[in-house]
Amino acid sequence: MQRLTITIDDDLVAVVDAFIEAKGYANRSEAIRDLVRSGLEQSGNEVTRDRDCIATLSYVYDHAARELPKRLTQEFHDHHHLAQATLHVHISHDSCLEVTVLKGRSSEVKAFADHVIAERGVRHGHVAFMPADAASGPHGRGHSHSDHSHRAVKKRPV
Template sequence: MTVVSVSMPEDLLNRIDEFADEHGYTGRSEVVREASRNLLGEFEDAKLEDRDLMAVVTVLFNYETTSVEERMMHLRHEHEHLVASNFHSHVGSHYCMELFVLEGDLTAISTFVGKIRATKDTLSVDYSVMPVDEFGPGTLEAEMGHGHGHDDE
């Protein structure tokens, strides 16, 4: 197996170690491998391919981190064909929340979420994806939980 060196904040490493201990993992490598497989598999769901989708993406970041807010604005403009709506709000005295409503296909949505996740200094990225091409009795309820992911760092 190949050994990879990864840089991360000390508090995240401590959380990974605690998670490994609490959940019976053999160590942090096993946690990181499983998390990586889950992340890579999130958007590989055949039920969502070739369908019109709607996604809601919520990003939380520190108010004083202006580089994150600038990056959110850049992504909104870069993906204006995908972003149906965007909302910015202050949360408490130190945080901002950016909410994006997206309409598009699986590839476009997964690319957008990936770029959000790759933005340095975001505190939390949460999203949900649902198909909008087959709204009918019972369809929405059956599909709502599908494709939901959460990423806290």
């Protein structure tokens, strides 16, 4: 690990310290490392490296836009290997929010997300990338699968 020295104005330090407190980081270094990773991932680093990734695609669209729900459904069927799950929320009479978890090569995920966001009738869109290896390794700060168990949720009989 290398040590970096940076200069940050007082106002930004106050914001960083408030972030650290709110998120429960033990120190500034941990928080800064996470912020740098996040910034690099969102700056397109995932796409330039073209590796396996997980992403969330969030977008708000006009459900009454001509053929838009039908076009979106067809796009998701055509890319079923990327789309893992979708949450659909009715926001207003005219607007819906969808959040989709995507998984695949970052270049393919980005191309698909960009295509969905560019559809006529999609008002707002955002894609957030995470490396797929983040999901396969220990999660959190130093926890391995043997450190704890995951509870299974059982369905109640109907």
